[in-house]
Amino acid sequence: MPHPLRIGLAGLGNVGAGVVRLLADNADLVARRADRPVVVTAVSARDRNRNRNLDLAPYAWVDDATELAGRDDVDVVVELIGGSDGPALTLARRSIDAGKALVTANKAMLAHHGLDLAARAEARGTALRYEAAVAGGIPIIKALGEGMAANRIDRVYGLLNGTCNYILTRMESERLAFATVLAEAQAAGFAEADPSFDIDGIDTAHKLAILAALAFGSRIDFGSVATQGIRAIELADLDQAAALGFRIKLVGLAENLDGTLFQRVHPALVPLDHPLAAASGALNAVAAEGDFVGRLFFQGRGAGEGPTASAVVADLVDIARGVTTHPFGMPVAALTALPTADPASRRGRYYLRLTVADRPGVLAELTAALRDHGVSIESLVQRGQSASGDAMVVMITHVSAEVAVLASLAQMQGSDAVTGAPVMMHILDF
Amino acid sequence: MPHPLRIGLAGLGNVGAGVVRLLADNADLVARRADRPVVVTAVSARDRNRNRNLDLAPYAWVDDATELAGRDDVDVVVELIGGSDGPALTLARRSIDAGKALVTANKAMLAHHGLDLAARAEARGTALRYEAAVAGGIPIIKALGEGMAANRIDRVYGLLNGTCNYILTRMESERLAFATVLAEAQAAGFAEADPSFDIDGIDTAHKLAILAALAFGSRIDFGSVATQGIRAIELADLDQAAALGFRIKLVGLAENLDGTLFQRVHPALVPLDHPLAAASGALNAVAAEGDFVGRLFFQGRGAGEGPTASAVVADLVDIARGVTTHPFGMPVAALTALPTADPASRRGRYYLRLTVADRPGVLAELTAALRDHGVSIESLVQRGQSASGDAMVVMITHVSAEVAVLASLAQMQGSDAVTGAPVMMHILDF
Structure with a gap:
């Protein structure tokens, strides 16, 4: 059997420990x-003595992770430190520049510095792989970059954050408020103490920017991802959506619209018969x-020790097999810089929810606002809300220009009958 | 740019024409x-003059497809002739033995001769790739052989035949009999004039045997696939299944059961909340x-010109990139010969439907037969059938040994109260 592929592993949290366990089991x-053994030779983490239920004795311990880049007994550096910059980025650059292959699960780093790292890897003729960075155990990087390589891809979208999907699923199935589920998820360790990366959609945006580049053959453009999270979603929205045949999901959506790049993270209404609607928890x-x-x-499964370790080791197996294709499916120099799409050109059906004073003439005001901007209504439901005395109005528009719907909404908000912040969500009609 | 990858294409049916179109478009x-052009240089088909809406002038025409194996202007032979033996197999062997890469969509050939072809490819150090042979445009060969390479895989299953899925979906949605939908599908060209490869499950069995080898690292064993098709499915079964929360699908299922190989193609009841249930048409x-x-x-999409061409060209892109991994994910010599699993060890829940004379004591007979073999009943429905005067009895068993359910069924069939052939189907509980 040929010589083993030797791994230097930086970061021994859940995923790092999972990689060590997988390579042992x-x-x-x-x-x-892989046609040859894949073995860990050196490891690095912040705290050597933390209990991980792992015997680290077989591996060289390195206090400063960036030193893995210089070790003669390491062929591939696996970066599981996290963070877009700092030690993760230093390690990644040094490793690649030293001619070592790099495997990373770090979507933030890739969203910000992926093209720089890929160009370095191409210049050195080494591999940069990141299957674990997006959608955990789903081999979506391989599917887009290799399995679909024959296709012009103009749309990629999905549920890329397990924490958000878990929260929305539990809100719906157990009829709980957002804040209640979030607090429970934090207590159970499913959600971070600072949950904003997840629930404000930033994590999804990082992943979306990576998928878009790979799918469209375009340069990563994290800065142009319009991002909205799930904090404003109320149980009432889930109920109304369900009554109309939809389920609300945090959707990352990227499209190549006639050579412009549309990237958006937003809660959207997904028809119940769409396969995305059935992806729960x-x-x-x-x-x-x-x-x-x-x-x-x-x-x-989009996260967790097992699925993420599975993706990391799939990359290692490819590297062991000698596969060193371009990190973004084609040379960085061949990626197109797509201008940002004009959101004003967007058309679709939209869901609107307003809280209004329960008095005569309110509905006439709301519907006039839509009429004034040429938006027609597909369905409308008004319900009294016993506690406050206010009423809730939910509308689904026909296919309309997004700018027109926004203008209607602005006009409605000018009315003193509208008492709460209105909610507007896209309907996923594809 | 480096020299182009030159393709010799054998077979210009829908898929072959699709490959030509895709590589042009x-x-x-x-x-x-691919980092270099991928160009067709030579083509072969039975009839040069058939109208394909393709300009074949740019390509050398070869009357005898097997001659593609010897051409100096061909790097990769794409075999789209079909058939497990005959010219397809001759072409495949000659091409590989001549050191050319082979791409094929031919599941029958692979199910019967895949190991022989893979061993030849390994001996010559060339590629044998077959993404298009299973599940059309879904990159499942890549997902199992590369994306999941870090995992021990013990179960793979799915809907692998679009014709069967189309027939079952239309029977359910339009309340039509099997024979009616089949005849319409044949008239529309969706189903073959001789539909038995599809509806008797043989095509699914070919594909399943390939997936099992790749998933389990085992030798292809098409001969041990137990195969049952969908001819016996009646609308009444679909209705009863739906009433109980299931949808009937033709499922190919392979399991590594403690080192034995279980492979079965059979109509099964899939719970409505299982993602397989939602894959329609x-x-x-x-x-x-x-x-x-x-x-x-x-x-x-599991078939058709576009999806299949997409899979063929994905293989060509990998070959153009220099990827020549083992056809079955590891050297043929490393594949394990798994003994066939004993079906008697199978346990599960089962669906039974019987047509019985509508007279006192019949249910007692049926339930006694189950009791005699230790099978307990989870639910039972009896309905009168007005036309014949017979009654229909549908039962779902608790988890039981399959042999016990079969023995009960045999005992029931001995009763003169049972007037029609009983139907027994598995419930997919995973």
């Missing part, structure tokens, strides 16, 4: 598939549309 | 992703369970 299988799901293949749909 | 995109869908990644689910 499935050592024979991985060696058969902490699952991730991705749909991608190719001009020859049509729509492909992928679903699996 | 997406030539620039494919070249960017001509869609294909595959679920695979890995020890670290958990269950991954893939869905997409």
Whole structure:
């Protein structure tokens, strides 16, 4: 058997420990598939003595993770430190520049510095791989970059954050308020103490920017992702959506619109018969549309020790097999810089929810605002809300220009009959 | 730019024509992703003059497809002739033995001769790739062989035949009999004039045997696939299944059961909240369970010109990139010969439907037969059938040994109260 592929592992949190365990548990299988053993030789983490239920004695310990880049007994550096800059980025650059392959699960780093790292890897003729950075165990990087490589892909979208999906699923199934589920998830360790990366959509935006680049052959453009999270979602929205045949999900959506790049993270109404609607709990799901293949749909666990370790080691197996394709599916120099799409050109159906004073003439005011901007209404429901005396009005528009709906909404907000902040969500009609 | 990858294409049916069209339409995109142009240089088909809406003038025409194997202007032979033996097999062997890469969509050939072809490819150090052979445009070969390579996979299953899925979906949605939908599908060209490969499950069995080998690292064993098709499914079964919360699908299921190989193609009751249940019409869908990644689910179009061409060209892009991994994910010599699982060890819940004379004591007879073999009943429905005067009895068993359910069924069939052939189906409880 040829010489082993030797791994230097930076970061021994859940995922890092999972990688060590996987390479031990499935050592024979991985060696058969990789055509040679894949072995950890050196590890680094902040705290050597933290209990991880792992015997670290077989591995060289390195206090400063960036030193992994210079070790002669390391062929591949696996970066699981996290953070867009700082030690993760230093380690990544040094490793690649030293000619070592780099495997990372760090979506924030890739969203900000992915092109720089990929160009360095191409210049050195080494591999940069990141299957674990998006959608956990789902091999979506491989599917977009290799499996769909024959296709012009103009749309990719999905549920890329397990915490948000878990919160929305529990709100719906157990009829709980957002804040209640979030607090429970934090207590149970499913959500971070500072949950804003997840629930404000930033984590989804990082992943979306990576998928868009890979799908469209375009340069990563994290800065142009319009991002809205799930804090404003109320149980009433979930109920109204369900009554109308939809389920609310935090959707990351990227489109190549006639050579412009549309990227948005937002809560959206997904029809119940769409496969995304059925991806519940902490699952991730991705749909991608190719001009020859049509729509492909992928679903699996998006986070956690096992799925993420599975993705990291899949990259290691590819590297062991000698696969060193371009990190973004084509040379960085061949990626197109797409201008940002004009959101004003967007059309679709929209969901609107308003809290209004329960008095005569209010509905006439609301519907006039829509009429004034040429927006027609597909359905409208008004319900009294016993506690406050206010009423809730929910509307679904026909397909309309988004700017027109926004203008209507602004006009409605000028009315003193509208008492709460209105909610507007997109309907996923594809 | 480096020299182009030159393709010799055998077979110009829908898929072959689709490959030619894709390589023309997406030539620039494919070249960017493959790092070099991918061009067809020579083609072969039975009838040169058939109208395909293709200009064949740019390509050398070869009357005898097997001659593609010897051409100096061909790097990769794409075999789209079909058939497990005959010219397809001759072409495949000659091409590989001549050191050319082979791409094929031929599941029958692979199910019967895949190991022989893979061993030849390994001996010559060339590529044998077959993404298009299973589940059309879904990159399931790549997902199992590469994306899930870190995992011990013990179960893979799915809907692998679009014709069967289309027939079952139309029977349910339009309340039509099997024979009616089949005849319409044949008239519309969706189903073959001789539909038995599809509706008797043989096509699914070919694909399943390939997936099992790749998933389990085992030798292809098409001969041990127990195969049952959908001819016996009646509208009454679909209705009863729906009333109980299930949808009937033709499922190919392979499991590694403690080192034995279980492979079965059969109509099964899929719970409505299982993602397989939502894959309707001509869609294909595959679920695979890995020890670290958990269950991954893939869905997409399983046949047709576009999806199949997409899969063929994905293989060509990999070959253009220099990827020549083992066809079955590890060397053929490393694949395990798993003994066939004993079906008698199978346990599960089962659906039974019987047509019985509507007279006192019949239910007592049926339930006694189950009791005599230790099978307990989870639910039972009896309905009178006005036309014949007979009654229909539908039962769902608790988890039981399959042999016990079969023995009960045999005992019931001995009763003169049972007037029609009973139907027994598995319930997919995972």
